[in-house]
Amino acid sequence: MMFTLDRPSQQSLLELKRILIVDDEEAIRRLLGYMLQAQGYETVLASDARDARAKLAEQPFALILCDVNMPGESGMDLVRDILQQYPHAAVIMVTGLDSSVLAHAALEIGVFGYIVKPFESNKVMIDVANALRRRKLELENRLHRENLEDVVKTRTLALQQALEWLERSEKELRLSREETIQRLAIAAEYRDGATAQHIQRMSHYCELLARKYGLPPERCDLIRTASPMHDIGKIGTPDHVLLKPGKFTPEEFDVISQHAEIGYRILSGSDAEILKVAASIAWTHHERWDGNGYPRKLKGEEIPIEGRIASIADAFDALTTQRVYKPAFTLDYAVELMTKHRGTHFDPELLDIFFASRDEIQRIYDQYGDPLSDQIHADAA
Ligand SMILES: [Fe+2]
CATH class of the missing domain: 3.40.50.2300 (Response regulator)
Structure with missing residues (x-):
């Protein structure tokens, strides 16, 4: 013994x-x-x-x-x-x-x-x-x-458990924050028929572009999370303008243009990095590379990178999905149309980077498909 x-x-x-x-x-x-x-x-x-x-x-x-x-x-x-x-x-x-x-x-x-x-x-x-x-x-x-x-051993175990708990809490907090943002963004876009899929595609196109451009991973993640709020200012746009199927009169265009400024006012003034990025995107996603955009007519690199990225991602998704005023275009046709505005509407370098990633664009498009647009594509085929 x-x-x-x-x-x-x-x-x-x-x-x-x-x-x-x-x-x-x-x-x-x-x-x-x-x-x-x-x-x-x-x-x-x-x-x-x-x-x-x-x-x-x-x-x-x-x-x-x-x-x-x-x-x-x-x-x-x-x-x-x-x-x-x-x-x-x-x-x-x-x-x-x-x-x-x-x-x-x-x-x-x-x-x-x-x-x-x-x-x-x-x-x-x-x-x-x-x-x-x-x-x-x-x-x-x-x-x-x-x-x-x-x-x-006991303290190491306790520390590991505390870290795991903290990681879980942070993950839950991050997921719930992202979900809240997405739901708020969907609520704002719901009126003009934009879908949850649009929000998801647009934010993933933004993340893809930010990553390919070489921004740090944390910045890419922030842009992905903040970009769904780009049109939150449409809350302040009256229905008769927002839902108008045809062309806008100059007065109506002034009204719809205000959504960038309204979005900025809603989102600005916070110390949270995500809201700062969201405010910047809301304010600048309709600026144009040649200075003919709105609301401030910023030009070239005066437009913050997140605004230039969101401008491309938003336009690409708008073209490839059905809206009240247009059918959904194919990816090839969207590329063709946007390329015509390379260096005028869009940052030329960013546009080249985006279209050089066609496989990944296609993956995002397929993963967050729009049932209505899919139907239209199927009918066209
Ligand atoms: Fe917008």
């Missing part, structure tokens, strides 16, 4: 004073027994290795005094096994042979002392006391180390 070192038994092992005396000479083991009992130790006697093993299996010992030369199994082999099986126990070898080779071998395998017969009582007492003191220090040290390891 092996005495495992769980926490309570380790503490009791520290206090242990029981000594096993293994010697084939009865007189010697009795003498050692008396001497040690007189000093307050509890002793158990064993006459050979086999007897010793049986006693060791019954209860734990703090120290084993072991004779080297015994009939049957040698003391050295027994000690080697004891040190392996009972690492909490100290061992002192007792021998009639004063040999430096034997003493060295005993030290090598980890015994704490080496007593040569005939021995003096005081020498035995000092060796036993020293061995027990060293054993106690080593056990305390091990206990302390294991305690520390446990504390580190």
Whole structure:
């Protein structure tokens, strides 16, 4: 039987004073027994290795005094096994042979002392006391180390759990924020028949373009999340203008143009990065590269990059889906139409980058398909 070192038994092992005396000479083991009992130790006697093993299996010992030369199994082999099986126990070898080779071998395998017969009582007492003191220090040290390891393990686990919880919370918060934005954007666009799919496609085209242009990943993510709010200002556009199927009069165009300014006013003034980007997109997504856009007639790189990106993504999606005033065009036809406005309406570099990613555009288009437009495409085919 092996005495495992769980926490309570380790503490009791520290206090242990029981000594096993293994010697084939009865007189010697009795003498050692008396001497040690007189000093307050509890002793158990064993006459050979086999007897010793049986006693060791019954209860734990703090120290084993072991004779080297015994009939049957040698003391050295027994000690080697004891040190392996009972690492909490100290061992002192007792021998009639004063040999430096034997003493060295005993030290090598980890015994704490080496007593040569005939021995003096005081020498035995000092060796036993020293061995027990060293054993106690080593056990305390091990206990302390294991305690520390446990504390580190427990705290590491707690930290991991806290981080996982934080990650989950952040993810939930991010998803719910994105969903809220999308739903608000859908609510704003609902009146003129724009769909949830339009919001999703447009925001993914924006993200694709931002990424291909080389903006940092966090910025691309912000643009994707903020872009659904680009037309939020349409909340302030009257129905008779917003839902008009034909061409706008100049007055009506002025009214519809105000949605960029209204959107900016709704979204600006926040410290949140996402709202800053959303406000910028709402304000600038109808500006044109040649300065003929609205509301401020910004030109070229005066238009913030997110506005130039949203302008391309919004126009492309408007062309490829059905609106009250037009049918859905094919992707090829949309590319052809927009290319005619390269460098006038659209940032030429960005437009080239966008159309160089036809496969990814197609994937977004297919993934967030518009049932009505799909039907129209199918009918046309
Ligand atoms: Fe718009």
